[in-house]
Amino acid sequence: VFYHLECHAGEVEEKASDICIEQTVETARQLISDEWIRDTIVARVESIDEARGGGYDVVVCFNPGLVDRNLTGLLNVLYGNSSLKRGISIRDVQFPGSLLSFFKGPRFGIRGLRELTGVHHRPLLAAPLKPLGKSAGELGELCYELAAGGIDIIKDDHGLADHPFCPFRERVDRVMESIERAAGKTGRKALYFPCVMGAHRTMEARISYAKERGAGGILLAPMLTGFDHMRSLAEDDGLGLPLMAHPALMGLFFSSDIHGISHAVVLGRLMRMAGADLVIYPGAGGRFPFTEEECLAIKEALHEPFSGLRPSFPVPAGGLSLPALPGQRALFGDDVVFLMGSNLFAHSESIRESARMFLQAVEEPLQVL
């Protein structure tokens, strides 16, 4: 684990040593009489180097056997108690194969989603159903326009729940009717990802209903409902639907440069370990402060070889516009899902027409700059 410590030269050795204790035995070294525990359980400082830009880069090695074969245990070992201290952040993690072998990763991944959508040689297009406040019927109509215009993936805005003005089941019914109706016209069936949150029994009931009605996938916010919960859904053969991760509340990891866990680890590697086939995150230049460098690091972490885990689609969003699309495509390449909301709806008088222009923009071959 590559920690970054923000501290003085005189403190860094002790701080590094404290992490080895705090994240494992949580007790003073002198109280550990058992040599096996000192050697096998307590983590070990591998190196300490001055970091460019200040502070120290500290590599700490943990016994991967401490992780209880789940992400809850992993996050706990990486950062459980250290999150409560200051000046400790995680820049990167190298996971040993022995640990990764417990994780099945995305069920579909990029290739599986290309098969499901029948789109093989361009970025996929996604659009949200919004705004919160519209009725199920109104969102159904919006869905029809988007699907008829050629959008591949249509997702609930993550604020949509089971409100009296737009009940979950009624929304799934209306949206799936629109998906079918548009498919009859275009010959291609868009995938609908309803948003599912809440206590686990509530989620189970909603997910069953969505599956039964033919939903194309499920939108989850794993920071709210649990990384391991997403993983158990990805591993559930009875479900067998792609999972899209929303970053709600995940900004807690990225509050500053000296606290939290890096974008590439959380939104990249951990999301793949959690089984996310698609990972939504704020694109650079939109209304969130993610930099181009951070966005690319996440993309790399979702794409690159990672033990046997399938690569996942990055889904940059949060202010994407048609004029910004060529630049974003040059940045992300074609193995990406572009999610456009407000700027798509505002682009022309007709949402279906805007959707067509969105599609046209990605159907042209990628210009290598």
Next chain:
Amino acid sequence: VFYHLECHAGEVEEKASDICIEQTVETARQLISDEWIRDTIVARVESIDEARGGGYDVVVCFNPGLVDRNLTGLLNVLYGNSSLKRGISIRDVQFPGSLLSFFKGPRFGIRGLRELTGVHHRPLLAAPLKPLGKSAGELGELCYELAAGGIDIIKDDHGLADHPFCPFRERVDRVMESIERAAGKTGRKALYFPCVMGAHRTMEARISYAKERGAGGILLAPMLTGFDHMRSLAEDDGLGLPLMAHPALMGLFFSSDIHGISHAVVLGRLMRMAGADLVIYPGAGGRFPFTEEECLAIKEALHEPFSGLRPSFPVPAGGLSLPALPGQRALFGDDVVFLMGSNLFAHSESIRESARMFLQAVEEPLQVL
């Protein structure tokens, strides 16, 4: 919701207005043609004031009907997308009764735990089973010493999982044998809280086993396994055990003064809404950077009247020692659980003797300073 915005005077109105949009409809105001949505769904800025210490205090009112009767939905409405921005934090939240009425809160609370333990007029005492690396049998022996010495609540260290060197079921068996054996000697039965993490099916199986073997409660880390998951356990009549919340990873909320959600809201109000009967958090003066003020604010939020929800026990920990106890008792009063680990084990040659001294220290009437 009492947000704090770190920004210039010229930006504050727009930033405040953005929160109203970002946390609800997520779309530009001019795109919302529906008057009902503008009036009922979009949040409203109630006031903007310069904050002492810099930045701005901004009060934003949300329609409580947007919260989907669960904590996932609540956290999402409060801070879901805003967490991904910078300079936005939540200092306090006033929850309307209509919202709180969906939450049953702690099943036992302070009074219920006093009945279960038979301790009515002093702080309760807790101690952890540690360090990670000990076998189930060794932790069982430690448990016996603690229970025989008079500790009321014995909990797993939160790193204990289901490791080959200390399997969950074997640990529960050994510990419960010690609890029974000590009870035969002292006449009082300590409550054992095993730590349960992981995917939900794993947790369900472990919780059932613990309940069957007579565990006194369950230790959860709700930031890892979900606030709503804890709540559903609290509401589960079939379980009917007290729940203790561990703050692992919860430090993400407290990374700095200008990002996150305040200690009193997260560790106080939200934990009560999640049904935690006991809430562990770092005490001031230990090895974590929580201040006395923050610790007291959490205590107040756990104790004070809060719609019909039962008050919960604050459990300050993380470096408590016998010499520090009188000061902590003066600070917290008697409706508190003191959790002491390493410093208890290091206090004397005999852990049982140290436990007795711990008990003696709180059996003396509280000195009003």
